[in-house]
Amino acid sequence: MSDSIISVDNLGKKYLLRHQAQRQRYATLRETVIEKVRSCFVRTGRRSVRETIEYFWALNDVAFEVKRGEVVGVIGRNGAGKSTLLKILSRITEPTTGEVWLRGRVASLLEVGTGFHPELTGRENIFLNGAILGMARQEILRKFDEIVAFAEVEAFLDTPVKRYSSGMYVRLAFAVAAHLEPEILIVDEVLAVGDAEFQKKCLGKMNDVAKGGRTVLFVSHNMGAVQALCSRGLLLTGGRLVMDGPVRSVCERYLQGSARGLAGVVTWSADSNARMCFTELAVLNEKNQPVGRLGIEEKIRVRVSYQVGSPLTGATICLRVRRNGILLFNSFDSDETPAWLGMRSPGKYEAIIELPRYMLGAGQYTLSIGAGIPRTESIVGELMDVLAFELHEETQDVWIKGYAAERGALLIAPIKWSVERLP
């Protein structure tokens, strides 16, 4: 017990959800007054019609221990409770149940640059941010040079930080927090900004922190970074701790778990009376296994199985790929092989459509299939969005890539730039 620096027991956080017609985010005084006045007169149960209250457990019965010097990755999908956990550990909100023992000073890097004021200079912000993070002035003075050197902003110390590039901004913010020398450092997705070199430096600093016998809690969606840095992982799902173990297996479990609900295959029973019917649609990985979730670097194979009841002439099979309802492309089996427009004799068919790697960006896609005679007749009307699959970039180091999903583009264009330096 004595060597664990963080002990969490039965931790829970309950939020109140108010459902009300057109409820604004902030209560207004008028609403409250009206409601109070109304409740004085109307004592029947009518109020409950207007407002229903629902509780939501953002964290529920979470318990774990962290030993001194451990670097623990906290993994989970959005809304799994990671941020709530970190907020409780850094004392921003209070838990509803349970308790946490922290045997050391906690510094959280919940978001870089919190407490930086754009109008103040780098120097002023170092002191201000240090004070906000709980450093004494003497302590900041002692580490001032080190912080400045780490952040590489010597030349801009007396420039207002609003004139800083975002990279400089983040470097400075990270530097202040990292030099707080906390026994426990909480890091939440800070590394998403900054250039690759600085990211390496940050990871290095965090490693130093860990080697110096301090403890790091690291939250990220980037499985690569989590695996590189952490030895142990905690997987949160729906506010519960579902797995606690070596980081590699926790990451794998996370990646599998997120594909659940994306079966990767959908089947229909064959209708022998129809001219033609689809029997199966599947998304396959390179080992020909149906999967719901693939990396952007993997080949995506779509398998369409169908049955032809009576001879078909001039027919084509169509596959459509949509993202958020936006049609990305259509593909006919006769596009590259016009011969299919000829006769299709009765029997079972199986088509494999291979989509290139690095074409679709990370995100959720839906597949639709249909069959018909182009510009003439629909044989099987479009079976819309019958199968969904997800592409992820978690196994990729995409921070500095142009096609990172967070940059918003739907497609990855494998374009080569020919660049030469002009004389």
Next chain:
Amino acid sequence: MEMLIKPGLAEKNYWRDLWRYRELFYFLALRDMLIRYKQTVFGLAWAILRPLLTTVVFTVVFGKIANMSAPGGVPYPLFVLAAMLPWQFFSTAMSDASNSLINNANLISKVYFPRLVVPASAVITSFVDFLITLVLLGVAMVWYGFYPDWRICCLPLFMLLVFGASLGVGLWLCALNLEYRDFRYIVPFISQFGLFISPVGFQSDSVPAVWHWLGMDLPARMIFALNPIVGVIQGFRWCLLQGHTTLMPFAVATSVVTVLTLMASGLWYFRRMERSFADII
């Protein structure tokens, strides 16, 4: 260092934490002071210009046009200035404090520190501004050749009183403002309205002791004194203007009681709401 986080436990360590974060008062106030006049041409001069201009307006409108005068041969501008300075401190402190939590929303939802630091720093910042404006008063006194006597020694007491009033009201308003954004609109109204019900341009004895209204005899002066700034202004004038102006002991006593009540209740309300700040901001 060991720390336990448990529902309701933050309450216990509150004052100890406040002490640990004492330097934050200084840094937040410093930040606010540094940024207050950034990108302005006149900079710090604004601290002096604002009361100066208001005093000029008051002197012209009340002193010259309405022909009001100050008692005991006190120059009318000094008479106004002695009241204008504490009033302006109160009014800026109140509005700054009431917006302080919202303006620091990113801090509050991301980092832990005793939230009391935020409105308190806002009041401290306004207080420093106020101290700067005292220079203006000094210059005006030299100009008119009118100097305070021994009574000025009591001035710190009234400064304390107006500081307490600002903090008490500020605590109430910033906590309310966070939950009910209506207060964003109410606060400017309070400070506008407050200027008329505070004896800035006139003497407190212009208010009748009894006011007949709707067939009732209202103790107008008593009601008037409920405004804590009335006692503050009377005190400031008494201390600065050789005691030529009225000082109603009951008004000062009422002020003290009101301020203490405001501080205690403001602190209570703020502490009660504080736990949920990060959740509702």
